[in-house]
Amino acid sequence: MSVNLTKIGKEIHHYEYILILMRHAKTEKNAESDSDRELTDKGRKQAKRVAKALDGINLVPDVMEISGAKRARQTAERMLKVxxxxxxxxxxxKLYTDGMDELAHIIQSQKKKHKIVLIVGHEPVMSEGAQWWSSRENSDKNGLYDVLQLGLSPATFVILGSNKPLNQWDLHEAEVLAVVSPKDCE
Known part of the structure; x- marks a missing residue:
């Protein structure tokens, strides 16, 4: 499924608050512990490509909330260079260890002034979170809810929008605007 980033860039401005849920970029298969896995060369390129794409559609986040796992930190470091x-x-x-509980806590802790928030975490939490906060009715129109049920591949991100501050989001509060893979960012 091909994504038109220019079109997404126009659609996002209909929403006052944007949440971007991203799976960390591609990692090595083995390490001493799972939390110590590092990005591969491909993963470093993916992170930079995604950051450039977000910057290109004026979605540079006000806040980045990052998992403590090494691969998520390295993904964020590459993105911050852009x-x-x-x-x-x-x-x-806790985003690595407590999953959905911590994701909900992070979203509910956002200040009203935070208009664009990017969370870099892990699967299945990122796709489950997107399903949790998205309005299935709106997402089904675009076929995006089914895409979320498949999970997110490395460096894929979901853009959700609402006119309510993130700290007021309840279940099914937002609309899924896009599911974007690193290939869509080329």
């Missing part, structure tokens, strides 16, 4: 100093960055060890 974003510069704009985003406030926080690291959450």
């Amino acid at each position: 974003f510069g100093d704009k985003p406030d960055v926080s690291y959450h060890k």
